Amino acid sequence: MSASSEASPAPTHSLWSDLRAALRGTDADYTRIPLKRAVLLLAVPMMLELVLESTFAVVDIWFVARLGASAVATVGLTETYLFLLYSVAMGLAMAVTAIVARRVGERRGDEAALSAVQAIVLALLVSLPFALAGVFWAQDLLRLMGGDDWVVERGYRYMQWMLGSNAVIMLLFVVNAIFRGAGDASAAMRVLWVANALNIVLDPLLIFGFGPVPAMGVEGAAIATVIGRGAGVAMQLWILLRGSEHLRIGRKALRWDGATALLIARTSLGGVGQMIVGMTAWIFLMRILASVSTEAVAGATIALRIMMFTLMPAWGMSNAAATLVGQNLGAGEPARAEAAVWRIGWMNMAFTLAVSVAFFVAHDGIVGLFTEDRAVIAIGGEWLSILAYSYFVYGWWMVSVQAFNGAGDTMTPTWINLVFFWLIQIPLSWLLALPLGWAHSGVFWGVFVSETAVGLFTLWLFSRGRWKAARV
Numbered sequence: 412m413s414a415s416s417e418a419s420p421a422p423t424h425s426l427w428s429d430l431r432a433a434l435r436g437t438d439a440d441y442t443r444i445p446l447k448r449a450v451l452l453l454a455v456p457m458m459l460e461l462v463l464e465s466t467f468a469v470v471d472i473w474f475v476a477r478l479g480a481s482a483v484a485t486v487g488l489t490e491t492y493l494f495l496l497y498s499v500a501m502g503l504a505m506a507v508t509a510i511v512a513r514r515v516g517e518r519r520g521d522e523a524a525l526s527a528v529q530a531i532v533l534a535l536l537v538s539l540p541f542a543l544a545g546v547f548w549a550q551d552l553l554r555l556m557g558g559d560d561w562v563v564e565r566g567y568r569y570m571q572w573m574l575g576s577n578a579v580i581m582l583l584f585v586v587n588a589i590f591r592g593a594g595d596a597s598a599a600m601r602v603l604w605v606a607n608a609l610n611i612v613l614d615p616l617l618i619f620g621f622g623p624v625p626a627m628g629v630e631g632a633a634i635a636t637v638i639g640r641g642a643g644v645a646m647q648l649w650i651l652l653r654g655s656e657h658l659r660i661g662r663k664a665l666r667w668d669g670a671t672a673l674l675i676a677r678t679s680l681g682g683v684g685q686m687i688v689g690m691t692a693w694i695f696l697m698r699i700l701a702s703v704s705t706e707a708v709a710g711a712t713i714a715l716r717i718m719m720f721t722l723m724p725a726w727g728m729s730n731a732a733a734t735l736v737g738q739n740l741g742a743g744e745p746a747r748a749e750a751a752v753w754r755i756g757w758m759n760m761a762f763t764l765a766v767s768v769a770f771f772v773a774h775d776g777i778v779g780l781f782t783e784d785r786a787v788i789a790i791g792g793e794w795l796s797i798l799a800y801s802y803f804v805y806g807w808w809m810v811s812v813q814a815f816n817g818a819g820d821t822m823t824p825t826w827i828n829l830v831f832f833w834l835i836q837i838p839l840s841w842l843l844a845l846p847l848g849w850a851h852s853g854v855f856w857g858v859f860v861s862e863t864a865v866g867l868f869t870l871w872l873f874s875r876g877r878w879k880a881a882r883v
Contacts, residue, residue: 430455434597441734446754453594456600457730462724463600463607470611481565487709492694493577494694495691497580502685511592513741514741515592521661526675529672533672538581553567583606596730619631681821681824688828700851707851711851714794731751732751736752745879748814752873760806763805774791812824
C-alpha cells in the first residue's frame with residue numbers, strides 16, 4: 412500500500428447509504444470496517460430475512476384458522492414432526508455458517524465454495540427419510556400425536572405435502588445459511604421476498620378456491636407453501652452459480668469432497684443435537700396439550716406462530732452475531748468478535764422488551780387476529796401474557812447461543828439444552844399440567860421457568876470466553 416493511500420481519509424457513510432447497501436448487498440470486509448457499520452450491514456437484511464421466513468407461518472395460520480380448530484390442530488401436529496426436520500436443517504445451517512464464515516475470514520474463498528456444495532448435498536440426503544415417512548405414514552403419525560378424527564381423516568394430505576417435499580425446506584435453510592456465513596445477507600433476504608410473495612397470493616386461492624381453481628382446504632395451504640419455497644430455492648441456486656458479493660460456486664467446487672463433508676457433518680452434530688433437544692421437547696409439550704383439548708393445541712399453535720414472527724428480528728440480529736464471530740475469529744480478531752456479541756445483545760434486549768409490553772397489554776387481541784374461537788383466544792392469549800415476563804431474557808439467550816455456534820462450538824449449547832429442556836422443562840410441564848391439574852397453564856408456566864433459566868445460564872457461560880478457542 413502506498414503512503415498516499417495510507418494517508419487518504421476513510422470514506423464516510425451516512426445511515427441512509429448504509430441501509431441501502433445492506434438491502435442491495437455490499438462487498439464490505441466485516442473484519443475491518445467499523446463494528447457499528449458491520450452490525451448494521453449484516454443485521455438489517457438478516458432481520459428482514461427471518462421476518463419474511465416467519466411470514467410463511469403467520470400467513471398460513473391466518474387463512475387456515477378460517478377452517479376451524481381441527482384444521483389449525485392439523486398444522487400444529489404436523490409441525491411437531493417438521494420441527495425434527497428443522498432441527499437437522501438448522502443444525503446443518505449452523506455448521507455451514509460457521510465454516511463458510513471462518514473460511515471467508517481466512518481469505519480462503521475456494522474452500523468456502525467447496526463447503527457450500529457439500530452442505531447442499533448433505534441436505535438432500537437427509538431429506539429423503541422425512542419424505543418417505545410423510546408420504547406413506549401421514550395418518551399414522553397424526554394419530555400417534557393424538558389428532559382427532561377430522562385431523563386423521565381429512566388433514567393427512569397437509570402432512571403428505573409438507574413432509575413429502577421437505578427438500579425445499581432443507582435447501583432454503585441451508586443455502587441461506589451459506590449466504591449469511593459469506594456475509595451476503597441481502598441475497599438471503601431477496602430470496603424470501605420472492606418465496607413469500609408467491610405464498611401470500613397462492614394461500615387464499617388454493618385454500619378457498621376461485622373460479623376454475625377448486626377449494627383444497629388445509630391441503631391448499633401446504634401446496635402454496637411448497638410452491639413458494641420451491642421458487643425460492645431455484646433463485647438461491649441461480650445466485651450461487653452466478654456469484655454473489657462474497658461467494659461464487661465455480662466448476663472446481665462442483666464435486667464431492669469427503670473430508671469437507673465430514674467436517675460439516677461433525678460440526679453440525681452439535682447444532683442438530685441442540686435443535687433436536689429443543690424441538691422434541693416441543694413435541695412432548697404438544698402431546699401434553701393434546702391430552703388437555705384440541706383448543707389447547709390450537710391456542711398454543713397460534714401463540715407459537717406469533718412468537719416465531721415477533722422473534723425473527725431478534726434471530727436476525729443473532730445470526731449477524733454468528734457471522735461476525737466466525738469471520739473475526741478467522742481473521743484473528745477475538746476481541747472484536749466478543750464486542751460484536753455484546754453490542755447485538757443489548758440491541759436484542761431492547762427489542763424483546765418492546766415486544767413483551769405489546770404481549771402484556773394486548774395478548775387476547777393479538778390472538779384474536781387469527782381466530783374467533785373464544786376458547787382458543789383465551790388459551791393463546793394466556794401464553795403470550797406469561798411470555799411477557801421473560802421475553803427480554805430470550806434476546807440475550809439467542810445472541811449468546813449464536814456466538815457459540817458462530818465460533819463452531821455447537822456442542823456446548825447442546826448440553827445446555829439437554830439439561831434445561833429434557834430434564835427440567837418436560838417433567839415440570841407434565842407435572843403442572845396433568846398430575847397437579849393446571850391443564851394448559853401448567854405447560855406454559857413450565858416453559859417460562861425452564862427457558863428463563865436456560866437464557867440466564869447461557870449468557871453467564873458465554874461471558875467466560877472459552878468459545879474463542881473453538882476450531883473449525
